[in-house]
Amino acid sequence: MNQEHRLQQRKVRFDFTDxxxxxxxNEPEASHIMNSLHLILPAGEFxxxxxxxxxxxxxxxxxxxEDVQGFVKQEAQHARAHDSALTPYLLRHGIDPTPFTRRVHWLFDQALCDFPLGDNAISRALQPWWLRQRVGLIAAxxxxxxxxxxxxxTTRGLDNADPVMLDLLRWHGAEEVEHRSVAHDLHVHIGGSLLMRWLFMLIATPALIFLFSTAMKTMMRQDPVTRYRPGFLRLWYHLGKRDLMPRMGHVGRSxxxxxxxxYHPRSEGDIGVALNYLASSPAAQRAAAEKGPVSA
Known part of the structure; x- marks a missing residue:
């Protein structure tokens, strides 16, 4: 990160009552795909x-x-914000997320925990290696x-969407651009290799596709307006052509x-655009007002 810019936690809150x-x-499929974030992120970001x-x-x-500490505070706030939509928002609309979230909690709390094979001498000896692998996966x-x-x-395709949910996603997205380099820099700093980052990208890509596809199916099967259509990638492709999702070609090139x-993540996104949004985000403005002026 730039030494002149300090990562800060913005204690935002969102009211999804309306x-x-x-x-x-008129886009239930696009809504469900992006609502998948509420099912995946709370467990993942914690x-x-x-x-x-x-x-x-x-x-x-x-x-x-300092950057890592700021990253942790921001990620914790992301998890809380999406969790605030998970239960009251989805349950109010008749969607039970637990068939999916049970498996997500197992993934992060058991399979990717400190001692997935049990607390024994071999697991303890492998702790430095296992930590590097998990940091490399996070970087991907x-x-x-x-x-x-x-x-x-930056998309204009969602400008007519619900302003509260859109602000949640844009605030979160802007902070992801803001701390874009931290995960990469931490992996390099603790001895992670280029080859391992490449390997974790090969793991992360299909894993994320699977998680989004499964989360979307969980919700669409419970929504009387929608039926799950085979071919998550095909659906994403058509939504991307209408700027309701990022174009698959754009993500593939990334x-x-x-x-x-x-490669270094500083080449991704525009930090100026991200900070401009954070300065204008209704939720971030409310959080700043509640926090009050920072004393010198």
Whole structure:
């Protein structure tokens, strides 16, 4: 991160009382795909925080240490914000997310925990290696969140969507662009290799497609307006052509960029556009007003 810019936690809150289930007007499929974030992210981003708190004692660079601390605070707030939509919003509309969220919690709380094979001598000896692998996986996922975040704050295709849900996604997306380099820089700092980052991108890409597809199916099967249509990628492709999702070609090219040996996330998105949105976000403005002026 730039030393002149400090990552800050914006304690935003959202009221979904008047937000319809199909918050993108007349586009239930697009709404369900983006609502998948509420099912995936609370468990996932709290897991990010746990892993990064484990890595923090290994950070010897003061600026990176500050960036990692800011990243953890922002990711925790992202998890809380999406969790606030998960239960009251979806349940109010007759959607039970637990068939999916049970499996997501198992993934992050069991399969990717500190000791997935049990607390034994071998697991303890492998802890430094296992920590690097998880930080590398987060770096790959953060590449996607930055690319998607840059799209959500710049697309005009959703300007007529529900303003509360759109503000949640754009605030979140802007902060993903804001801290775009932290995961990569941390993985490099603790000894992660280029080849391992490439491997984790190959793992993260199909894993995220599977998670989004399964989360979408969970909701669409419970929504009387929709039926799940086979071919998640085909649906995404057609929505992307209408600027209701990022174009698949754009996302695909971003994945290929990750395999450039000289790649660094600072080339993704526009930090100025992200910060401009954060300055104008209704939720972020309310959070700043409630926090009050910062004393020198």
């Amino acid at each position: 937000t319809p289930l199909h918050w993108v007007p 897991w990010f925080c746990r892993v990064y708190n484990k890595a923090l004692p290994l950070v010897t660079d003061p600026q990176l240490r 996922v953060e590449h996607f969140t930055c690319v998607l975040g840059d799209w959500i704050i 994945v290929l960029r990750y395999f450039n040996p000289g």
